[in-house]
Amino acid sequence: MLIFEYSKEGKKAYSLPSPIEDAEIEIPENLRRKTLNLPEVSEIDIVRHYIKLSQNNYGVDSGFYPLGSCTMKYNPKINEEIASWEKVTDIHPYQDESSIQGSLEIMYRLGKALCEIAGVDNITLQPAAGAHGEYTGIKIIKKYLKTHGYSKNEIIVPDSAHGTNPASSAMAGFRVVEIPSNEKGCVDLDALHEAVNEKTAGLMLTNPNTLGIFEENIKEIAEIIHDANGLLYYDGANLNALMGYAKPGDMGFDVVHFNLHKTFSTPHGGGGPGSGPVGVKEFLKDYLPYPVVEYDGKKYYLKYDIKHSIGKIKGFYGNFGVIVKAYAYILTMGNSLKRVSERAVLNANYIAQKLKDLYELPYSELRKHEIVLSCEKIKRETGVTALDIAKRILDYGIHAPTIYFPLIVKEALMIEPTETESKEELDNFIDVMRKIYKECYENPEIVKSAPHNTKIKRLDNIKAVKNPVLSYRMLRR
Amino acid sequence: MRYIPDSSEEEMLKEMNFTREKLFSDIPKDLRSDLKLWNEKSEIEVKKEMKRILDKNKIMLNFLGAGVYNHYIPSVVKEIMRRNEFYTSYTPYQAEVSQGMLQALFEYQSLMAEVLDMDVVNCSMYDWATSLAEAALMCYRVKKKPRFIISKNIHPERKKVLETYTEDILEIVEIGYDENGIDLEDLKKNIDNCCGVYIENPTFLGYFEQNLEEIEEIVHKNDALIVAGVDPISLGIIKPPGEYADIAIGESVGYPMSFGGPLLGIFGVKNDMNLIRKMPGRLIGATEDLDGNLGFVMTLQTREQHIRREKATSNICSNEALCAVASAVYLAFLGKKGLKEIGELCMKNANYTMRRINEIKGFKAPLFNSLHFKEFTVHHENMKEIDKKLLENNIQGGVILDRIGFDLKDTALYCVTEMHTKEDIDKLISVLEAI
Numbered sequence: 001m002l003i004f005e006y007s008k009e010g011k012k013a014y015s016l017p018s019p020i021e022d023a024e025i026e027i028p029e030n031l032r033r034k035t036l037n038l039p040e041v042s043e044i045d046i047v048r049h050y051i052k053l054s055q056n057n058y059g060v061d062s063g064f065y066p067l068g069s070c071t072m073k074y075n076p077k078i079n080e081e082i083a084s085w086e087k088v089t090d091i092h093p094y095q096d097e098s099s100i101q102g103s104l105e106i107m108y109r110l111g112k113a114l115c116e117i118a119g120v121d122n123i124t125l126q127p128a129a130g131a132h133g134e135y136t137g138i139k140i141i142k143k144y145l146k147t148h149g150y151s152k153n154e155i156i157v158p159d160s161a162h163g164t165n166p167a168s169s170a171m172a173g174f175r176v177v178e179i180p181s182n183e184k185g186c187v188d189l190d191a192l193h194e195a196v197n198e199k200t201a202g203l204m205l206t207n208p209n210t211l212g213i214f215e216e217n218i219k220e221i222a223e224i225i226h227d228a229n230g231l232l233y234y235d236g237a238n239l240n241a242l243m244g245y246a247k248p249g250d251m252g253f254d255v256v257h258f259n260l261h262k263t264f265s266t267p268h269g270g271g272g273p274g275s276g277p278v279g280v281k282e283f284l285k286d287y288l289p290y291p292v293v294e295y296d297g298k299k300y301y302l303k304y305d306i307k308h309s310i311g312k313i314k315g316f317y318g319n320f321g322v323i324v325k326a327y328a329y330i331l332t333m334g335n336s337l338k339r340v341s342e343r344a345v346l347n348a349n350y351i352a353q354k355l356k357d358l359y360e361l362p363y364s365e366l367r368k369h370e371i372v373l374s375c376e377k378i379k380r381e382t383g384v385t386a387l388d389i390a391k392r393i394l395d396y397g398i399h400a401p402t403i404y405f406p407l408i409v410k411e412a413l414m415i416e417p418t419e420t421e422s423k424e425e426l427d428n429f430i431d432v433m434r435k436i437y438k439e440c441y442e443n444p445e446i447v448k449s450a451p452h453n454t455k456i457k458r459l460d461n462i463k464a465v466k467n468p469v470l471s472y473r474m475l476r477r
Numbered sequence: 478m479r480y481i482p483d484s485s486e487e488e489m490l491k492e493m494n495f496t497r498e499k500l501f502s503d504i505p506k507d508l509r510s511d512l513k514l515w516n517e518k519s520e521i522e523v524k525k526e527m528k529r530i531l532d533k534n535k536i537m538l539n540f541l542g543a544g545v546y547n548h549y550i551p552s553v554v555k556e557i558m559r560r561n562e563f564y565t566s567y568t569p570y571q572a573e574v575s576q577g578m579l580q581a582l583f584e585y586q587s588l589m590a591e592v593l594d595m596d597v598v599n600c601s602m603y604d605w606a607t608s609l610a611e612a613a614l615m616c617y618r619v620k621k622k623p624r625f626i627i628s629k630n631i632h633p634e635r636k637k638v639l640e641t642y643t644e645d646i647l648e649i650v651e652i653g654y655d656e657n658g659i660d661l662e663d664l665k666k667n668i669d670n671c672c673g674v675y676i677e678n679p680t681f682l683g684y685f686e687q688n689l690e691e692i693e694e695i696v697h698k699n700d701a702l703i704v705a706g707v708d709p710i711s712l713g714i715i716k717p718p719g720e721y722a723d724i725a726i727g728e729s730v731g732y733p734m735s736f737g738g739p740l741l742g743i744f745g746v747k748n749d750m751n752l753i754r755k756m757p758g759r760l761i762g763a764t765e766d767l768d769g770n771l772g773f774v775m776t777l778q779t780r781e782q783h784i785r786r787e788k789a790t791s792n793i794c795s796n797e798a799l800c801a802v803a804s805a806v807y808l809a810f811l812g813k814k815g816l817k818e819i820g821e822l823c824m825k826n827a828n829y830t831m832r833r834i835n836e837i838k839g840f841k842a843p844l845f846n847s848l849h850f851k852e853f854t855v856h857h858e859n860m861k862e863i864d865k866k867l868l869e870n871n872i873q874g875g876v877i878l879d880r881i882g883f884d885l886k887d888t889a890l891y892c893v894t895e896m897h898t899k900e901d902i903d904k905l906i907s908v909l910e911a912i
Contacts, residue, residue: 014815019825038813050557057577059565087531092541093737094876102534128603129795167782167792176787214503269799270578271568273739311641315606316737334515353493423485454573457766464764464776470597472587
């Protein structure tokens with residue numbers, strides 16, 4: 001049932017004060033609104049309806065959520081509480097600087113901590129999401145190269161990259177050059193050499209890569225790109241693997257984005273809001289979007305005067321409500337972030353070791369924070385696909401892994417358990433995966449027609465595309 | 478160790494036949510480095526420290542607007558936003574266990590579509606400024622013409638974000654404005670070879686655009702698209718963008734100011750597949766399951782980066798979904814009568830305040846003789862001094878326009894909403910009178 005269907009004339013949830021002065025206001029006929037089809041519902045209708053919807057949704061707080069590349073770790077409740085304080089929520093971005101010292105200090109401190117974690121020197125917290133950070137970073141690279149007299153229009157991305165990498169590069173006006181991975185699942189140095197030329201502006205890379213494999217040749221890769229006067233971009237989606245062990249800045253990366261909604265435990269909110277700060281090496285600090293937060297020894301302030309700034313990439317200063325949660329998390333963990341990465345890596349490898357006899361683990365054995373299994377053999381022998389297996393996992397009360405990504409693994413299941421899951425939770429998942437494997441051979445139909453235990457059966461995506469119904473008014477037609 | 482749920486690590490390593498060292502043996506020794514942060518802190522310590530810092534923020538009687546508004550958030554909205562199943566979920570890739578979020582987002586699309594009188598609203602963009610940038614890029618995709626028109630009276634931050642996104646792609650042409658809205662003669666003069674025209678209603682300076690019909694005629698006759706930036710709070714009383722625009726954008730409602738983020742950019746179009754296929758952002762569609770039950774899925778994903786990569790309509794992936802749920806609950810809460818009533822209430826309170834300020838010697842409010850909604854300009858020859866005096870009295874006056882890069886001297890933009898009381902306005906007036 002949709003909220004519109006509770007509507008009945010005379011129902012009302014809102015209550016408003018009287019105007020300060022009840023003078024008639026004349027809106028000319030040609031500017032006036034004639035009809036409005038919003039529902040009329042009561043407060044209890046709304047509460048019950050949306051509580052029902054929430055009960056029909058699966059989050060990390062419902063159970064295990066091993067969605068690869070998404071770092072679905074537990075979202076600590078203290079962070080939510082702090083972010084709901086009035087001194088966070090009720091502050092306007094244009095208030096006088098003297099009245100926003102708290103917000104600016106949080107931003108300043110978070111920026112410093114992120115720089116330390118990633119081995120970079122300066123930072124912007126303005127981007128609202130990971131892809132927004134990528135766009136910002138690529139614009140910085142573009143402006144830097146242009147300012148230095150280079151005319152370069154190509155960005156290289158490996159074939160295992162996140163889809164946002166090529167999309168962000170294209171949006172910033174670059175031609176995207178894709179290079180194949182080698183037999184180890186890593187950047188192929190020969191292919192990279194071949195792709196690099198005087199037009200190369202940079203390379204976008206995540207390390208560990210989307211297979212969960214650490215790029216062992218990272219120093220050579222950096223050298224090749226830098227020798228061509230290009231810059232190296234770090235996609236921070238996989239930073240949860242490295243904290244306290246290695247820093248992208250030390251590997252040769254010049255620009256680094258962070259996903260606060262992955263590595264730093266802020267919730268994903270069903271798709272957002274996220275936050276995608278971008279850190280840079282010292283030589284790029286004059287290219288950051290304005291304003292940045294600075295401290296003069298007495299007070300924090302917003303600095304707008306940035307020599308070669310790429311401009312603004314969003315209104316105001318960033319998703320502050322998310323920034324607060326990430327800072328509370330880092331304040332809690334401190335140097336223990338190293339233990340976070342250790343356990344995240346242990347958990348992923350534990351699953352790999354316990355499933356590799358049934359599900360193929362292509363490429364090298366040792367993974368970082370996530371693993372990619374292939375169901376290709378299962379598909380060949382039983383007709384059951386990665387999609388079917390994902391749907392069957394839902395029947396056991398677990399969220400499915402990411403499927404069909406990275407594109408270089410056929411019938412891929414991309415599994416990222418994160419550090420916040422216990423051995424029991426992992427063992428349960430492993431049992432479920434082994435059971436499903438058995439089902440594929442003994443009773444493939446039950447897997448192919450999954451899910452069975454969810455409130456709704458498998459949904460028809462093709463119908464949704466062929467006959468788009470995108471709003472209630474389109475549904476009624 | 479906070480948030481690491483057990484101490485089974487040695488047991489796990491033993492079962493795997495791994496050593497702890499092996500886990501990171503693939504990272505070259507010369508790349509290793511430790512963190513220099515601090516030791517782990519307890520929950521009590523963290524809360525005290527965060528409170529100590531955040532207490533430096535000051536909440537005052539506030540007359541700021543300019544794209545972020547102090548509207549009341551009903552307790553119902555806050556309560557639903559705290560539902561763990563919503564806020565701890567990811568993008569609903571597995572539709573069968575995400576029907577709650579998918580339906581809530583579909584309802585946001587539907588409710589906002591009614592407010593805008595559009596058919597298709599995505600869920601969602603980062604904010605109003607990035608919605609404008611994406612709308613301009615979309616106009617270019619649809620019309621393939623290299624110029625995009627804006628007026629000199631739009632929000633300066635929106636203009637700056639637009640410039641960043643369209644650099645090397647579109648020529649941004651700025652036209653003039655007066656108390657009736659954008660300058661029609663200037664529009665006609667510049668419309669040639671334009672893919673789109675952006676107008677705001679109410680305008681950034683708070684008054685209504687008077688020439689909607691004329692603008693529509695000029696723009697459409699020249700085969701360009703109209704992008705309208707709107708405030709949903711005004712749409713219970715004034716003409717919706719669906720009656721004159723091709724693309725509707727704006728800042729949504731139902732979540733707090735939070736120092737300017739997270740916010741939620743609106744992005745809506747008419748039911749025209751040519752436009753829909755060139756839209757950025759996520760769309761939820763209705764469909765059926767195997768048993769024929771109504772259900773919801775993410776749809777038309779071939780526009781998006783995870784399918785189309787460099788050929789996607791936008792790179793947007795994570796967005797502002799939870800704010801969209803808040804907006805849905807908020808709009809359902811107000812309903813058709815509430816949206817009208819809150820619009821009237823804001824307009825009456827703002828016009829009352831404007832009149833009282835205008836009565837004070839040395840002040841002129843508004844600067845433009847037109848019909849104002851909830852924001853209005855206040856002119857005084859020493860606006861900066863006024864602002865200082867107000868702050869001394871714990872009042873945050875309106876935003877001083879040239880401080881945020883808007884070309885109007887000695888003028889502030891004041892915003893008054895349903896949150897202001899007669900006592901608040903009396904206090905403001907008494908301080909202004911004493912200057």
